[in-house]
Amino acid sequence: MRKKLSRRDVLQGAANASAALAAGSVFASPARAEAPAPVAISPALVDAAKKEAKVILYSSMDLPVGEKLGKAFEAAYPGISVQIERSGSERLFQRLDQEFGSGIRAADIVNTSDASHIISWKKNGWLAPFVSDDIAQHFLPDYRDPDGMSATSRIYLSSIAYNTKLVKPEDAPKSYADLLDPKWAGKMVKGHPAYSGTIMTATFQLIRELGWDYLDKLSKQRVMQVQSSTDPPKKLSLGERAVMADGNEYGVVLLKEAGQPVEPIYPTEGTPTISGPTAIFASAPHPNAARLFQAWLHTRETQQFFTDYTAQYSAHAQVVPHLGRRKLSDIKLMKEDAAGVEKMAEEIKTRYARLFRV
Template sequence: MAVFPFAMAAMLAVAGTAYAQETTPEMLTAAAKEGKVVWYTSVDVKVAEVVAKAFRAQYPTLDVDVERAGSERVFQRISQEYASAIHNVDVVNSSDASHFLYWKQQKWLAPHTPPDVMRFPAQFKDPEGYFATWRATLSVMGYNTKLVDAKDAPTGYMDLLDPKWKGKLVKSHPGYSGTSLTGTFAIVKLLGWDYLEKLSKQGVLQLQSTTATPKSIASGERVVMVDGNEYNMFIEIDAKSPVKIVYPKEGTPFVTSPSAIFAEAPHPNAARVFENFLFTAKIQQLTATEGGTRSLHPDVKDPPGRTPLGAIKLLPDDPAAMLPQIADIKKRYTALFGN
């Protein structure tokens, strides 16, 4: 196996300063010998396949194995694999940004900075180059427009405690979804556990993923969504589903979703080619346009009709503060809402 480009990158990273690592002819030659990249991701499978298709088209000698699951399941899988000395994952994307802090602490990540990341705001990339925010989303509320009149629709979290919504709400679970976990942390910080205790008495339909809750209200299974991916709501809206996004008046959780390469990646050069590809303006625009995600790339434009981030009251994520509280959040939440 040709590993020179990977080995050289590792040696140059000793200084601990991020620098741009271009996709070179030598890297591509080594990657072609490896044949593929294994990608663990929490992005909706439709979006993941759009990215994978574009990658295969641009690099015909390389394949990408898409392994999609909720962020907390991705974390659990990697932990179990590494405990058994199984190194299967090359590149990882999770909507629980605290995962990357943990993996970096464990020295499981490889330093690599895609050239486009050099232009990202500092708060959205690791200063030593171990990870960067590949995509972002908002954890939004929403409702079915055929079943709820706009004048009656909830405008914020506290509205969901109205008895009229009992048995009509759907919500994701922080034990499965990184977006849900990040959103739960933000809600608890803002409104406290007392709020979630009251909400749990509203007969909430509990689903796993924030990719599933938009589909629930689109189908009419439930009429109001407590939380769900903004990008999945955009996908439903583009598909003419009868749904509308609500940005809660108390504030909307902003969820960063980084990407990184594992140090024990079995396909290290293909991993670097893929990581560079993910952060290009072309792919960042593709996921924003077709997948509804938010991008931190300065060249990416939101599609027409979408509310600019600057017009939304945001609740920023705080992965460093959330990390030591994750087990307690999952335990307390499950005690209220079940598995």
């Protein structure tokens, strides 16, 4: 029976990767080779993709979001279908490890909410270099792998939030420290870092900034534990809990815009920042369709559509912020560090499970 590898086992030797220093700076390893020349969406690429007729996307995006993107791509390129395999990023990481270990090469392209996965897959030689014209021209180096192995498709936050029917604005928590107040015991909900890449990334940033002692105290607050980062906003809007201790901020924003009684909070200590990179597998069964999808996903038009529809943020320099929504520049952010997440992932899973008894 094949031994299950931990992320640390998979990434032995990658410890020399330098830490990403800015929010969104997720590609930690220095370039070892010249990045490939930028590729335009040409008739030849479209024809080759149409001959393959399919692209298989492994994705941590909310399923409705992934499906919306898939339908938009299918409308833009009739004859090419998009098959989406959706799960939490940490589960996708495990699934791909198992598939590659068993000789299964099913995935064409992957989007993860745990940018440290790119370090692993790149180290293993699983990724194929590809840089579209838009990625080369309009994405700062912080948002694309130096060897062309991936690009940041989305940026978003893991905030706290509250139900406006259950909590008055003046009583709402303003910081992570406020969540430790006994009045919130039994009234909070949060995601799980062993399932969600968003929560893994956010948990790492909280530990770095506030220490394990903070999570120890939070675990004593009888917090409702769910899996995905998409779940806390839903529990909040249903009134099952009054406060969201973590979870995706964009879900709260969309619910609020739909008239639900929820309000995001950007903690005084800073809000954890998450980048979602997308990469093509070197063993992709439909390589041309994967390249076409990657190029299309990072065009200004698709990035604008994605930003407007999902309330997430884009690394594309030409995308305009949605009117009425907060700008990243207006929010105090915690910094990302994909290499740091990679080093601590197994420890976070183990200690978190012990603290929260899940």
